[in-house]
Amino acid sequence: MRHDIRAMILGIAQDGGVPHPGCFCDICQFHWDNQIVLSPGSLAIIDEKQLHLIDVTRNLDRQLRKVGDRQVTDIWLTHGHIGHIDGIGLFGKEVMNANNVKLHASKSMIELIRSTPKWNELIENNILIPSEFNSNDSIQISELLVITPVQIPHRDELTDTHAFVINGPEKSLLYLPDHDSWEETLDFVSQDSVIDWFEFLGVEIVFLDGTFWSKNELSRQNDVPHPPVVDTLERLGNLNGKELEVFFFHFNHTNPLLIPKSDEIKQLLDSGCKIPIEGQQFLL
Helix, strand or coil: CCCCEEEEEEEEEEECEEEECCCCCCHHHHHCCCCEEEEECCEEEEEEEEEEEECCCCCCCHHHHHHCCCCEEEECCCCCHHHCCHHHHCCCCCCCCCCCCEECCCCHHHHHHCCCCCCHHHHHHHCCEEEECCCCEECCCCCCCCEEEEEEEECCCCCCCEEEEECCCCCEEEEEECCEEEEEEEEHHHCHHHHHHHHHHHHCCEEECCCCCCCCCCCCCCCCCCCHHHHCCCCCCCCCCCCCCEEEEEEEECCCHCCCCCHHHHHHHHHCCEECCCCCCCEE
């Protein structure tokens, strides 16, 4: 009997979350005053008895509570930047005392974990079982679930970076929290436009890097490049009435999309794009 496969978005903020550590800007203060916490980006894939977690953040407890009483069976890592991996240690004996959790990552990502003594201990003690993947090689997880890593250019100081295409029996989803620019990404994947690439991948649901709204949002933005949302919106065109669903996430705490009823939110929604809610589910 065929069963449902669901994706659940567990975090929509950039690596530091919101409120952001050490920040007292208006956006962070608003979230603090209203007791609103946004977790760093992460996605759960729920397939019968399997629970796949894409990226592991410091907010692992509150994120897993959204999923319910399930044990994580598999971890998938996009890259080595801190907000995407700093929850790994929580699987150790000091906290979750997990066992035989399969760790899917690229060669360079596994090398980083092995070269970090505390994380390597998780492998040595069979808490994490590393499974190396290659870009564009589809991995058959179960009869109805296929996950494909897709390498993406993004400040690869310590590791390379991958997006993931998740194929279920009903729909396919692209998870792309980080990349440097559309010019570099489209050149890297040999596609002429963003829409062409999504069609090539065969995806109906897309989670896209929405770190910054504009190119002048942060004084050191050139050191941490991401494609501005306004640029991505222009490339996407108006999606109203289209089957493609595009959700922006991975918001830096400076992004005006975090301000309720802002003009930027209206502009994004008017274009047919969306902002996900943490805990929101999608049938795949």
